[in-house]
Amino acid sequence: MTEEKRTGSSRSSSIHEDVTDMRQQYKRRGSKFDDASVFESINPENRAELTRIASNFPLQRRATGSQESEARLQRKDTLEDIGLDHPSLDPTSGQFDQYKWTRMRLKLMDKEGIPRPPSTGVVFQNLNVSGSGSALQYQSTVGSILLEPFRPSGWLSFAKKSPEKHILRNFDGLLKSGEMLIVLGRPGSGCSTFLKTLCGQLHGLKLRKSSEIQYNGVSMEKMHKEFKGEVLYNQEVDKHFPHLTVGQTLEFAAAARTPENRLLGLKRQQFAKHITKVAMAVFGLLHTYNTKGMSCKLEISENRSS
Structure with a gap:
């Protein structure tokens, strides 16, 4: 080990001397680098060492x-x-x-010259939401609206109301523009309440004053006053009737989001149909375009026939 260190140090000093001599010759020649004689002072052993170092340079x-x-x-x-x-x-x-x-x-x-569709990010901090009454138990449907007169707690002030329940506690988060957020949880865990709150649907819910929600720097109050159509909540329906095909269902969703200015002057129906086929092609669902969906019975019969 001692001999190897001495050999390495002597080799380094020799290279240093050669480089010094080369610099002196370079100054005497007036910075003319085209003469190969400048490098003649490097002995063959040091030249091999420099070649090895140069070969390890990451040119590849x-x-x-x-x-x-x-x-x-x-x-x-x-x-x-x-x-x-x-x-x-x-x-x-x-x-x-x-x-x-x-x-x-x-x-x-x-x-x-068609503007690109807007996308909005949302940030929420110290999100605390509580609620009481029918807002915690019912989703607004045709049936629930018809049965509302038979619930005294909904329209009588002296009726006994259920105690307030703290649903969301100290939620912090950031959803950037263009990102998709999936909320998973068991029934009654507050998934719908969380989505409603982010969209500003606070009917029957109470948002604490310390909670803060902003959409790209715009407060929730201003967003729902001036840009209400940009933040929407579409509640789920547990019962589905298999009367529409998968293609018809997605075409309806595409038609609801069809912009006023469309490419190449396409009609609304043509635009919705094209966007639907593109989305189904991306997710590998084109083979289900004419299939009636949302029915377990239909899926079982198809599996048996296949």
Whole structure:
């Protein structure tokens, strides 16, 4: 070990001397680096050591990085030779490419001057929600509205009311623009209350003053006063009747969100149908387009027939 250290130190000092000599020659020659004689002072042993060090320099990594950058530059031009009738833009085609479809859609929107759909993030801090009465037990349906007169606690001030229940305790969170939030929990755990609160549906609920909810810096009061259509709550319905197909159900949802300004002058129905097929192609559901859904009996009969 001692001899190896001495050999390494002597080699380093020798290289240092060679570099010093090279610098002196460089100054005398007036910074002319094209003369190979500048490097003649490096002896063969040190030259081999420098060659070994140079060979370990990560040139391959730099080359790989340049190849990746060239690949990224080439991907940007993939839409130049693609027409609107290309199979990669057709959701019913086996060559459908959702990445190219999205890029083409954004490109056409920018070309036609159509603003991109807004997306809003929400941040909540120290969220505490409590409630009492029928708001904790019933979802608003046609049946519950018809039965409301038979519930004295709902319209008589002197009727005995249920005690207040603390549902959400000290919730903090951030949901960025474009993100999707899935709330999971058992019935009665407060999932619906949490979603209602974020959307500002506080009927029968009480939000503590210390709680704070903002939408991209806009307070909840201002959001629901000036931009009420941007924050909506669609409550669940436990009973589904299998009269509509999967395609019809999703087309209704797409039609409800169809913008006023549409690409290429498409009609509302055409736009909703196209968006529906794209969504079903992305999630692999095109084969269920004409299938009646939301029925366990129908699913069992299909499994038996298959």
